[in-house]
Amino acid sequence: MLFKIERQSSEKHEDDFSPNELERYSTDYSDCSERFYKVSRDFSKQYAHIYSARLNTFRNILDPVIKNKWHGGYKILKLCELREKNTACVIIGTLFKFQELKPSILKELSDELEIIPQPTRTHFVHDSDSLVLEDELQRIKLIGGLIDVHQVVTGVVCAVLGSEEEDGVFTVKDVCWAGCGIQKPLPTLSNDRYIILVSGLNMASKKADHMFSLHLLLEWLSGMTGTATYQGELSKIVRVIVAGGVFANYSNESSLNESDVIASAGTVDTFCAAISAVAPLDLMPGSKDPAGIMLPQKPFHYCLFPKAIEYKSFNRVSNPYECDIGGFICLGSSGEAVKDIMRYSKIDNTLDIMRNTLEWRHMAPTCPDTVPCTPCVDTDPFVIESCPAIYFSGNSDEFATDIYEGNSGQRVRLVSVPDFCSTKTAAIVNLANLECYSMKFA
Incomplete structure (x- = not known):
């Protein structure tokens, strides 16, 4: 030109x-x-499909990364396969954050009806926020300081190393992200x-x-x-x-x-x-x-x-x-x-x-x-x-x-x-x- x-x-x-x-x-x-x-722009479908596609994609991505990081020393299980308490294993799933301040349509309707006045917010982080890990069928609460709840967001797929406790929560001992691609x-x-x-x-x-x-x-x-x-x-x-x-x-x-x-x-x-x-x-x-x-x-x-x-x-x-x-x-x-x-x-x-x-x-x-x-x-x-x-x-x-x-x-x-x-x-x-x-x- x-x-x-x-x-x-x-x-x-x-x-x-x-x-x-x-x-x-x-x-x-x-x-x-x-x-x-x-x-695909098929609006007759539910949004669960994109989470399922995301999780399946990252299972393939994370498998070699997990073996390289933890040298294949732990079983990779799905949440429905957790049987033994206090036994170390690896779970691949999608993080979900429970956030007290997160906007919801029910709260918005309450605002309109002036039942529960809600302050206008642009930031939705609260000290009570917590994390769960979910796959296609189940979810489990995560505890332990290896994943900072305020440094991640809903929708991130990762692998966690840890064990299920007697009270049904999962104690995280280490975490593996997908990492930058080739x-x-x-x-x-x-x-x-x-x-x-x-x-x-x-x-x-x-x-x-x-x-x-x-x-x-x-x-x-x-x-x-x-x-x-x-x-x-x-x-x-x-x-x-x-x-x-x-x-x-x-x-x-x-x-x-x-x-x-x-x-x-x-x-x-x-x-x-x-x-x-x-x-x-x-x-x-x-x-x-x-x-x-x-x-x-x-x-x-x-x-x-x-x-x-x-x-x-x-x-x-x-x-x-x-x-x-x-x-x-x-x-x-x-x-x-x-x-x-x-x-x-x-x-x-x-x-x-x-x-x-x-x-x-x-x-x-x-x-x-x-x-x-x-x-x-x-x-x-x-x-x-x-x-x-x-x-x-x-x-x-x-x-x-x-x-x-x-x-x-x-x-x-x-x-x-x-x-x-x-x-x-x-x-x-x-x-x-x-x-x-x-x-x-x-």
């Missing part, structure tokens, strides 16, 4: 006053989100290649400073800023990923209404067309955007983008989203699952949650318990099948990044992509060395 840049200089060199045409660097790309696109060898690049991650564009917002920052972002991506050398660096941007919050997001939902979102459709289309004219663009929906709220979210409807769809470089993608960019697997979401884990645990750092989801090998364990999700039947699409090289979460309060290192040598660049409307910040990842930094447009 080509883009032209007119540049001028105070020095009177003949070449400085002629148009300088730079060629946009390109790299191989493939969309790996098929499991999100083709997920990562394919990362390519070696001789030149820099950049991926831009941005989220929370909130284009329904009418604030002047916000629109100014969006124009700065567009000019920067188009190579309209900086010296010729800097423009050469900008030509190495091989992909732009917008991680949800395109029309509206959490940061401005209180001040927006439906008419603002509808009125912004033309602006969003024009903005996406302008970016697609200069760089490949992947556009993900978010929970406040005009797309189905249930995860995994399908791509935006093409009718919203009559201008942008004229470009082959414009891609409407799912949420979550996975792709292969030049041999680097990039996986992420617009942040709903991460925000939900914050609500139901004491983990208050986005990067810590992302590390945990890699250890749990699951992007959204609280689906479908507290995050809307389609009733998947045969598979759980949120299982992290292979270890990504770049793992991102959108619409965060601030920019943050780190490198996660797995036990088998996996290296994953974690990126907490900030809400652009409130921070005016985008994240930049260099594929050549997985370095990451932020760029502010204000």
Whole structure:
């Protein structure tokens, strides 16, 4: 893809006053989100199916991990097979948290009838929270300090080593998580290649400073800023990923209404067309955007983008989203699952949650318990099948990044992509060395 840049200089060199045409660097790309696109959407089914599919998947994943950790010295039993008290064994199951403050429809009805007034809450952790482990048929209460109830959430599958006591509870002596999956060898690049991650564009917002920052972002991506050398660096941007919050997001939902979102459709289309004219663009929906709220979210409807769809470089993608960019697997979401884990645990750092989801090998364990999700039947699409090289979460309060290192040598660049409307910040990842930094447009 080509883009032209007119540049001028105070020095009177003949070449400085002629148009300088730079060629946009390109790299191989493939969309790996098929499991999100083709997920079953049979709403006649119960949600028990996704838990059953999740547990069956993790039994296969955990079996070799258990043998490697505990050297096959203990029997792996189902809950219905527990017979002998105080005999050490291994149980594979799904964690479930009993939480006193967890919202329920019965409490909401009570609120409406003004029987039991309930305070409005955004965090649902209480000291009395407890854990049980369940499989297809039974559940058993867990005790012991090896699993901190405030550091896990409902829906995580794990293996516990311990024994059933006389009173019918299970004492945990050790715990085994699925761990990060296998990562394919990362390519070696001789030149820099950049991926831009941005989220929370909130284009329904009418604030002047916000629109100014969006124009700065567009000019920067188009190579309209900086010296010729800097423009050469900008030509190495091989992909732009917008991680949800395109029309509206959490940061401005209180001040927006439906008419603002509808009125912004033309602006969003024009903005996406302008970016697609200069760089490949992947556009993900978010929970406040005009797309189905249930995860995994399908791509935006093409009718919203009559201008942008004229470009082959414009891609409407799912949420979550996975792709292969030049041999680097990039996986992420617009942040709903991460925000939900914050609500139901004491983990208050986005990067810590992302590390945990890699250890749990699951992007959204609280689906479908507290995050809307389609009733998947045969598979759980949120299982992290292979270890990504770049793992991102959108619409965060601030920019943050780190490198996660797995036990088998996996290296994953974690990126907490900030809400652009409130921070005016985008994240930049260099594929050549997985370095990451932020760029502010204000």
